[in-house]
Amino acid sequence: MQGLIDIEPKQYLDFIIQEGKLGQTTLNVFNLTSNKLSFKIKTATPYLFQVKPSIGIIQPNNQVSIVITTTQPLKEDSRLDSKFQINACTLEQDEQDLANFWRSLDASLIQQVQVKSRIKPVEVQQEIITQQLQQSVISETHDNMSQLYQSMNDTQSKEKDEEIQRYQEQIDQLSKQLSDYQLMLKSVKQQEVAVKHHANKFELKQVLIIALISVILGFIFGK
Structure with a gap:
């Protein structure tokens, strides 16, 4: 069964020596399908490593990071050549007990990928x-x-x-200036109207005076 998963790194899980510290590395498993998968990690030397998680579920088109830690600190003369087998299969339905699921699973439905371990x-x-x-x-x-x-x-x-x-x-200053200008313009127009009104009254008085003089002169010359 091929094409369900891919892994990174593909060939070696590298452990770095740090004085007095456990060796540790990370294995990434990628779900290449649009289905939910279950995975299970196996090694021939389980007493040398802790694998977390060693069994689980990968959501569609997603990945899971698996942390692998040595059970003892690594030394200069330490040797690691263990192999890890990554098993994967499609989950047709939700499984409550994955351990039991893997025990009863048909081997033909499992994709297997292997990777080696080594000291950097x-x-x-x-x-x-x-x-x-x-x-x-x-x-x-x-x-x-x-x-x-x-x-x-x-x-x-x-x-x-x-x-x-x-x-x-x-803008506020220009608005104030515009308002002042509008008030001034309104005042000028009012004064202009008043002047015209007074001018009209003056012209009417002139006409009446001329008419009165004409009547008087006409009356005098008529006699």
Whole structure:
């Protein structure tokens, strides 16, 4: 049965020697299907390793990380050549007891993948440490850049707020000037209307006076 899972790393589970510490590594198992899978990890030397989890479920198109730890601290003369077998099968329905499920499972339905274990050579360990340091520096640089970017954004935001405030003050000032101008224009129009009204009254008085003079002169010359 093929095509259910893929693993990373594919060939070797590398354990790094650290004085007085247990060796540890991680195995990633990927579900390549759109179905729910069950997995089970087996080794011929279970007394040398702790596998967590050794049995479980992988959701569709997802993955699970399995931590494998040595039961004793690794030394310079330690030797690891154990093999791990990763078994996987499709779950047709939810299973409450996976251990019993695997005991009664048809072998033809199982996909099996194997990976070996080994101790990292010293030079490879140094390379890993260097990579870890580089990754730490990159991560720290990224964090610093994020903080700087956030600080710049905050500064730019403050400057924009101040600029908006200045524009708002200018708008308020222009609005006041416009209001004053409208009041002045209204006053001028009112004065203009008053002047025209007085002018019309003055012209009417002139007409009446001229008419009266004409009547008087006509009366005199008529006699």
